[in-house]
Amino acid sequence: MARQSGSEIAKRGFQSEKDIVTKFNKWKDDDDCKQWLKRMGYKLNEIKSVQSRTIRNNKTDIQVKISRTDNGNIDTHNIQVKSLSNSRGFNQVDKRWIDTYQDMWNIPDDTTQLLKYYTGEIKPFTADVDKNRMYLDEFTSEQQENILNFFKENKIWIICDLLRGRGSYSAEWILVVQKTDRIRWILQPINKVINYYSKGDVFITPKGNLKIGRISMQRKGGDNGKKSANMLQFKINPAKLFEI
Incomplete structure (x- = not known):
């Protein structure tokens, strides 16, 4: 497993993706x-040149x-790239409106x-719950089973979309940079990452959210009351990739 910590990584810094681009472009030094290049399967004496650039609004x-x-x-x-500032470091991997996910996954x-009742995009249909939204454990047993069955039946497909994405800019690697007392990194191939976060059942948590393997699903919230608070988001703890 390729990982690094210490003075070199701290000295050069990982403030943004642009810093990592610079490191690739100046790989010889x-x-x-x-x-990283060795981790990606290259012999350094067989590399002629390396060019890198940032990509926006994609998994890459x-x-x-x-x-x-x-x-x-x-x-x-x-x-x-996932940048963490603490040991737990939960990180959003995807966030969209429910209708977009319906189109993607044929929900x-x-x-x-x-799901719209859950995020608050549609107001609750019962009077004895939070005025803004409902939690999954507030639905009937049949309704909960409805949600669970969909995510169980489509688990791998959904997780691949959340972590790797689709198209020409789908991710092949994940680089996690953790900046706590010391700075360290881990570079993992995406298939290994997908396999790790896929482990585990699909279930409703005690707080009324959904767990899909090792991925958490919840309402976005926040945003000072803006409509975007009613979007659906998925989160992981990238720090766990240091352990596999």
């Missing part, structure tokens, strides 16, 4: 980047193009409606 934060001396090919790698209309 950057010990951290040399470790950084795209790296590597030109090889052994065969003349240019390999493209998409990397998602049945009745399940979609329940």
Whole structure:
């Protein structure tokens, strides 16, 4: 497992994705980047050049193009970056309106409606619950089973969308940078990440939210009362990737 901590990573800093792009572009003089390239399966003496850039509004934060001396090919790698400031570091991996998820995952209309009650996009249908939204454990047993069955039946598909995404900018790697007392990083291939967060059942938590393997689903909340508080979000603890 490739990981690094200490003076080199602290000295150069990881303030933003742009800093990581700079490290890739100056790979010959950057010990951290040399470790990343080795982790990605390269022999340093077979690399002709490395070019990287930031990508916006996709699962991929950084795209790296590597030109090889052994065969003349240019390999493209998409990397998602997660920056943590504490040991738990829960991090949002996806956030959208319920209707968007319905289109993506073919969520049945009745399940979609329940999820909108959950986020508060539709106001509660009973008087004895929070005025802004409902929790999953406030639905009837049949309604709860409806939601659970959908996420159980589509679990892997959903988790792949949440972590890797789709299309030309789907992520192939996740780079986690943790900045606590000391700074450390871990670079993991996306299939290994998906496998890790897929482990575990789909169930309703004691707080009335949903757990999908090791991924948490909840209402976004916050936003000073704006409508965007009623979006659905999914969160992980990327710090766990240091343990696998």
